[in-house]
Amino acid sequence: MWVLAVVWFSGVLIRAEAQGTASFWRGNDRSGRCQYSFTVDSPTEASCPLPGSSPEVEALKSRLALLEVLVAHLAGGETGPGPAPRLQEAYTQALSEKTQLQREKDRLGQRVEELQRRVEELQQEAERLRSRPCAQPPPPSTPLYDNRPSPAGGSGDPSWHSGSPGYQELKAEVAKIPAPSPEDADDTKGCGELLSVGEPFTHRKTDTISGKYGVWMQDPEAVSPYGPGMVWRIDTVGNEVRQIFGYEDLQQLSRGFPTKVLLLPEAVESTGAAMFRGSLYYQRRRSRTLLRYDLASESVAARRDLPHAGFHGQFPYSWGGYTDIDFAVDEQGLWVIYSTNKARGAIVISLLDHHNLEVKRSWETNIRKTTVANAFMICGRLYTVASYSSLNTTVNYSFDTATGVSKAVAIPFKNRHRYNSMIDYNPGQRKLFAWDNHHLVSYDVRLGKPQ
Ligand code: CA
Numbered sequence: 001m002w003v004l005a006v007v008w009f010s011g012v013l014i015r016a017e018a019q020g021t022a023s024f025w026r027g028n029d030r031s032g033r034c035q036y037s038f039t040v041d042s043p044t045e046a047s048c049p050l051p052g053s054s055p056e057v058e059a060l061k062s063r064l065a066l067l068e069v070l071v072a073h074l075a076g077g078e079t080g081p082g083p084a085p086r087l088q089e090a091y092t093q094a095l096s097e098k099t100q101l102q103r104e105k106d107r108l109g110q111r112v113e114e115l116q117r118r119v120e121e122l123q124q125e126a127e128r129l130r131s132r133p134c135a136q137p138p139p140p141s142t143p144l145y146d147n148r149p150s151p152a153g154g155s156g157d158p159s160w161h162s163g164s165p166g167y168q169e170l171k172a173e174v175a176k177i178p179a180p181s182p183e184d185a186d187d188t189k190g191c192g193e194l195l196s197v198g199e200p201f202t203h204r205k206t207d208t209i210s211g212k213y214g215v216w217m218q219d220p221e222a223v224s225p226y227g228p229g230m231v232w233r234i235d236t237v238g239n240e241v242r243q244i245f246g247y248e249d250l251q252q253l254s255r256g257f258p259t260k261v262l263l264l265p266e267a268v269e270s271t272g273a274a275m276f277r278g279s280l281y282y283q284r285r286r287s288r289t290l291l292r293y294d295l296a297s298e299s300v301a302a303r304r305d306l307p308h309a310g311f312h313g314q315f316p317y318s319w320g321g322y323t324d325i326d327f328a329v330d331e332q333g334l335w336v337i338y339s340t341n342k343a344r345g346a347i348v349i350s351l352l353d354h355h356n357l358e359v360k361r362s363w364e365t366n367i368r369k370t371t372v373a374n375a376f377m378i379c380g381r382l383y384t385v386a387s388y389s390s391l392n393t394t395v396n397y398s399f400d401t402a403t404g405v406s407k408a409v410a411i412p413f414k415n416r417h418r419y420n421s422m423i424d425y426n427p428g429q430r431k432l433f434a435w436d437n438h439h440l441v442s443y444d445v446r447l448g449k450p451q
Helices: 004-019 057-075 082-129 164-172 251-254
Strands: 022-028 032-040 193-197 201-205 214-218 231-235 241-247 261-267 274-276 279-283 288-292 299-305 326-330 333-338 346-352 361-370 375-380 381-385 393-401 405-414 420-426 431-436 439-448
Touching: 022 299, 082 405, 193 381, 193 393, 193 405, 214 274, 214 420, 214 431, 231 251, 241 251, 261 279, 261 288, 261 299, 274 326, 274 333, 326 375, 326 420, 333 375, 346 381, 361 381, 361 393, 361 405, 375 420
Parallel strands: none
Antiparallel strands: 022 032, 193 439, 201 439, 214 231, 231 241, 241 261, 274 279, 279 288, 288 299, 326 333, 333 346, 346 361, 375 381, 381 393, 393 405, 420 431, 431 439
């Protein structure tokens, strides 16, 4: 068998070398079977390519080399800017564009807010003009200042809505009803339950961020050297609130020029201050200390800690702002509205001695202080407002200190500017004063016996 194979291979080689161009050969294969072979020279190739060197293999080799280069790029094996730095550059650029877009969005948001405010002002102005009949000049015989009390009472005087701002202010003075002193207070004299609250009337719009919230007031029982028309204002945005601005009257407040600026010796906390009988009553910052600042001597005349009162965010009204301790004035005198741990957040009311700030008597209600927007006293009754931000909300609870009974009520109340940070009653003007998102507003109130 091996002999036959050697013979067969030898035959092949001998025939190829012997003939050069073409040959025919006959012989047995490895298995001994007879086999015929025919060979011919390649017309183009001088020799056969080596095994594995076909064009397909060469093409595969070059493709493999390309792949290797790509892998090297991806692995960052090359010097110079590869894909990673290019990606980083694109990412940085995208971030920068995002920041610019965010700035633009903020700017447009502010613009929208400004326009909304402007629209609200115009709507308010339109409402005011609609509700006002043609202006009638006052009769020549009418004295410019008449301190006689109006027989119709302040809230019933239609002229409050029927003239220019200056005329309204004049009529407000005419309508003033002297409030009884605490000593001779009489619940039935001109007093009653709150029946309704009128539309808010804007006296002034503040023009800086520090005027977003604050407190403004008139003294219902003014004392020399300041008259009953004097308006006081404290912007309470900030940590060290010590300035109090005084305006001769409402008209001057509208014009914006204070005639008096006082610097309080100790900083004010929040929007709970009140003005009564020639003194400013306020809570000293970060404390439960009540202060009486005498306007005539421009000094602190009394100070006293309010026992157990929460302060600096422990029991604020729902809008926050450290409104834990809130002074109030009504026909019966000076009050303070707050809460204690013992009352577990329910509103506590104390009647104060306005001279030395001693607590004369206290009442604990079942109204949770943090759930209501603000509170005020009228004729010995506490009233709370449900929301500081809803356009149409209600006076939702009352508590009568004469009977110790609270009840739910639903007297419509409007937060026209959607951020009401202070509401207080002025028994001299028979109005509510409020500070609603840069706007110093007042509301007429109607008192009487519920049907
Ligand atoms: Ca209040």
